[in-house]
Amino acid sequence: MPRTAHTVTVRSLTKSFGDVQALRGLSFSAPPGAVTGLLGPNGSGKTTALRCLLGLARPASGRAEIGGRRYAALPDPSTAVGASLDATAAHPAWTGRRHLEIYRRAAGAPRRRTSEVLEEVGLTAAADRRIGGYSTGMRRRLDLATALLGDPGVLVLDEPGNGLDPAGTAWLRGFLRARADAGGTVLVSSHLLAEIGQTVDRVVVMDRGRACAEGPLAEVAGDRGLEAAFLDLTGATGAEVLR
Numbered sequence: 001m002p003r004t005a006h007t008v009t010v011r012s013l014t015k016s017f018g019d020v021q022a023l024r025g026l027s028f029s030a031p032p033g034a035v036t037g038l039l040g041p042n043g044s045g046k047t048t049a050l051r052c053l054l055g056l057a058r059p060a061s062g063r064a065e066i067g068g069r070r071y072a073a074l075p076d077p078s079t080a081v082g083a084s085l086d087a088t089a090a091h092p093a094w095t096g097r098r099h100l101e102i103y104r105r106a107a108g109a110p111r112r113r114t115s116e117v118l119e120e121v122g123l124t125a126a127a128d129r130r131i132g133g134y135s136t137g138m139r140r141r142l143d144l145a146t147a148l149l150g151d152p153g154v155l156v157l158d159e160p161g162n163g164l165d166p167a168g169t170a171w172l173r174g175f176l177r178a179r180a181d182a183g184g185t186v187l188v189s190s191h192l193l194a195e196i197g198q199t200v201d202r203v204v205v206m207d208r209g210r211a212c213a214e215g216p217l218a219e220v221a222g223d224r225g226l227e228a229a230f231l232d233l234t235g236a237t238g239a240e241v242l243r
């Protein structure tokens with residue numbers, strides 16, 4: 001189970017794309033031992049924030065750190081943080097095992113990690129099938145397995161529940177819970193409120209590039225429930241939430 005887990009800290013992050021201010025002074029943290037949900041309407045900046053944290057985008061100002069270091073300054077990034085963003089490339093002609101082998105070598109992880117992560121995500125039986133024939137849920141599991149190769153203390157997942165069926169969703173919830181209970185730091189972005197409400201311990205609600213609420217789920221949701229709180233905080237419409 002996870003190595004030493006670090007706190008994720010984001011402070012006063014700004015980032016623009018032309019005229020679009022994607023991040024406007026975003027601050028939040030995600031501590032070890034908890035699943036933290038980064039929530040926000042479409043376009044509120046969740047993916048951009050995670051990309052800045054993972055060194056895939058450069059913020060104009062502010063800090064995004066894992067255990068007090070920028071991603072680029074981590075001595076061994078793959079053991080510190082595992083990530084799954086939507087864009088993970090998996091070649092359809094490769095088998096799941098081959099995909100993991102290539103990433104394992106790139107990460108410098110020991111050989112045994114390939115079979116360990118396959119087992120951890122429940123993909124052992126499908127390991128020697130081509131990825132092109134995988135279902136959405138199996139691809140999600142493969143993404144997660146790739147993120148776990150370095151046995152990282154911190155997991156950063158962008159919309160991990162997207163496209164999962166009820167059994168896959170229940171599995172993912174248990175998986176994230178187990179990581180956090182073992183002391184790991186888990187940060188997941190989502191706009192699926194019903195799902196996230198059952199998964200996370202803490203929430204950070206984003207609106208137009210800023211955090212407008214942060215704290216334990218029960219505190220942020222209050223008596224009115226997470227969806228009503230989210231609508232109040234972000235001014236999103238019901239239709240946007242459903243979408």
Ligand SMILES: Nc1ncnc2c1ncn2[C@@H]1O[C@H](COP(=O)(O)OP(=O)(O)OP(=O)(O)O)[C@@H](O)[C@H]1O
Binds near residue numbers: 020021045048
């Ligand atoms: N590479 C880019 N070029 C131009 N604009 C971008 C780029 N990446 C993000 N944006 C813009 O920045 C804003 C924030 O986008 P981002 O993808 O971070 O939001 P999000 O909260 O992850 O949205 P979603 O829930 O739809 O995935 C949006 O207005 C988006 O159009």
